[in-house]
Amino acid sequence: MAYHHGDLRVTLLREAAKVVAAEGPDALTLRGLARRAGVSHAAPAHHFHDRRGLLTALATGGFRLLAEELRSAPSFLDAAVSYVRFATGAGRGYYLVMFDATRIDAGDVKLASARAETDGALLAGAVTVEPRTPDAPLAALALVHGLVALHEAGVLERRHPGEDAAVLVRSIAQILFSDPANRQA
Amino acid sequence: MAYHHGDLRVTLLREAAKVVAAEGPDALTLRGLARRAGVSHAAPAHHFHDRRGLLTALATGGFRLLAEELRSAPSFLDAAVSYVRFATGAGRGYYLVMFDATRIDAGDVKLASARAETDGALLAGAVTVEPRTPDAPLAALALVHGLVALHEAGVLERRHPGEDAAVLVRSIAQILFSDPANRQA
DNA sequence: TGTACATCAGTGAACGCGCGTTCACTGATGTAC
């Protein structure tokens, strides 16, 4: 076994996302993560300083990934779908931590900039939406975020068994908003 | 000091809600709670069996309180406001735990019935809403729940500084839904 | 091409901590007769 892992930081973050997705943020420990990566238990602290630093880095990575997703969506409705799909699918381990104010360091500079990136990407789509009231973008955000939260809490599964959250969001958003970029569809 | 506390179970739940509101669910420990209540550290286990039992009982109490609030709201819009006010105000310590599937025992009977009570109360208002599409109640639920989550995450404060979440929900819900019971207002 | 050296990544032992849980117990309360 090589003394230097080579890509430990990236590996740790990827494993962390898996752990969080599978067992929740509480189950994420520096020691457990080290075990998964096959590395000494003190190694993670080397990269993230402490547990809070790890979670903050995880959230930061999540915001970047989500921003990427949102930017590649051609319309607001598609962005909403991407958002929900990210949060409930591949990005779940990140998302579960991204808005958890008690566990991450809100003052972190990289986190703030990554979050701003995501906010911008989401807002860019939401402002084009009808009705064009000042609070409509916020309503749109509350809607997608809320839908994800309901999915996470099992409410969606209880009320709409077998349905895909990402599909649901489209039909719901369509009730509430008309999206100019989607008009021809 | 009397050997018997007399009302320990109730006291513990009330203190638990305070702790959760102030420091988050992770900060809630059986031992800490016992300390707050001025009681031996093993006493809480007597009432709630274990930590998960305590959190489940806390969530159950929260659903009951919320259902009460919702039932006394004269219209859907008022119910939405009550919901957000509960979740961000006096009921915050409960709410933070009520939808936390990783921390409570989803199979608990009392929890399920209390939750059903709340669902019923919320739905009763939401079905009267326009547009009367099948998914509109879900959209309404996602909206209020999402708004609370955004408030919790600090997004609301960042985007609408100084504004009251409970007031915001009214104006947002008004954009999206028209409420027959509120038509004369 | 070789060497010296600074820097960086990861190690492993050690620490103290607060926690959840168990358990035999004791004090208080209420009920039956």
Place this chain on the structure above:
DNA sequence: TGTACATCAGTGAACGCGCGTTCACTGATGTAC
């Protein structure tokens, strides 16, 4: 009115656990000359 007894509520000592964090260290890597 008194007594016996069951039941319930809370005690306190003990256990083992995994954790985060610190620290002096060593192995590897890259860079300057």
